Amino acid sequence: MPTLQETATRRATAARAAHKPRRVRKRASWWQPVVVFGIFVGLWYAVAAYYDQKVQLPYLVPYPHLVLMSIIHDTRPDGEPTGFNAELWASLGRTTLVSLVGLAVAIVLGVLWATVMAQAKGLEKALYPYAVVLQCVPILALVPLIGALFGYAFLSRVIVTVMIALFPMVSNTLFGLHSADRAQRELFELQGAGRLTRLLKLHLPAALPSIFVGLRTSAGLSVIGAIVGDQFFQRGNPGLGVLIQVTASRLMGPELYATIIIASLYGIAVFLVFGLIGRLAVGRWFDFT
């Protein structure tokens, strides 16, 4: 049985919520993940303490603050310089470059490929299976061959990234180009609009929401592609993938965790940024979520 005071408070809250429902929902969506994060860090400390005290292998699960310090400082807690921190940011820069160049190529190729397919049913039938093939071939199986053909440096890393990131661009763009309905197409047909006009004024604008959904997915995959390529090629300018392998093989616990975290944060950032770009581009007229 709620007291009068409680009822009044609840009513006032409800009234406020009715007034600004969006803000309330937004605020509510912030603290819940933070609580989960707090629990996660707490558990991490517990597991780290277990590995430190009982298993006596502290580098397998280092304390969170040690990981954080290896990102921020260039020295170990005992004062020994590591040179790790500078290497971390340089690696992130190289991985970023590979993934963004790969993504750019995937966008251009994917949109072109889909646009060509959208021009005629026959072209689609001829070309779409190869998009599926691209998706089905285990890229890792091709990596040694790519290295042998194109060397073990920047170019090969970009090729692997493109192969991994391309499919969502192709399939989403194609889907989008087919999304204009019959009446919309007839509206253009009745005015005698040509192929190019229809593409530029109807089909491509109608495809934009799908293209941006594909872009967001491909952006995430491009990060994976860049890191996978890096780990396999090893040689050339090392990125986060190489750094992960080096720190793992040298049992540099905090540094390994730091690299994984930075790689993950980069992936999340890319996903969010490209989601934001999509919302800015089409959110005005399309519910882009």
Added chain:
Amino acid sequence: MSITTAVRSTLLDFRDVELVFPDGTVALSGVDLTVDRGEFVSIVGPSGCGKSTLLRIASGLESASGGTAGVSANRIGYVFQDATLLPWRSVQGNVELLAELHRKSKVDRSAKAAAAIDLVGLTGFEKHLPKQLSGGMKMRVSLARSLTLDPELFLFDEPFGALDEITRERLNDELLRLFVEQRFAGLFITHSVSEAVYLSTRVVVMSGRPGTVVQRFDVPFPMPRDPDIRFTPEFAELVGDVSHALREGHR
């Protein structure tokens, strides 16, 4: 002289029009239909009787497989069942579209669009996006878009079928006003008998399978029409006759 006038005044002349789909379905058979300048012709019929197909032939979206389907109007407006707006364009952008497709200059386009938007009473909503508009307003935008063509012949494919009764009646009045002011000829598809009688100078009743014309009614009420004629006995009687013909044809 009188011959040219006669030729000119008939904007749509269908004789014995037939349409057989590739699968063998006879959609239309032996359809005779004319629309003269100054006429507003409505076609009523059960769904699937081919009345929309008739309109598609008139617009050139489909061609007849038999008979002659003559259309001598230079500029044809076409209003779809749905408003068929481009959701990424504002009201202004949507109304400008047709002039844009005809490569008119920017100044020309915006002047035409402004005039058309004014005609349908949407001045002040130019910057709105379709998703911000009600169904009735979207249909007005669609009307305005076709009005920019300055059509001689206006084809309507059940444009108000999805709207509520009040909005529909209001848009009927607007359409009548536009018909009187703009002097286009109209060919209007609907399944509402009272809408057909209220809007038209002539009502054509079709029956289905295969689609053909079963009866024609001249509507004697003068233009411009008073909305209240809908409540007169004469109006009710005509609606009754058309409905009767519709049922007869349907049997």
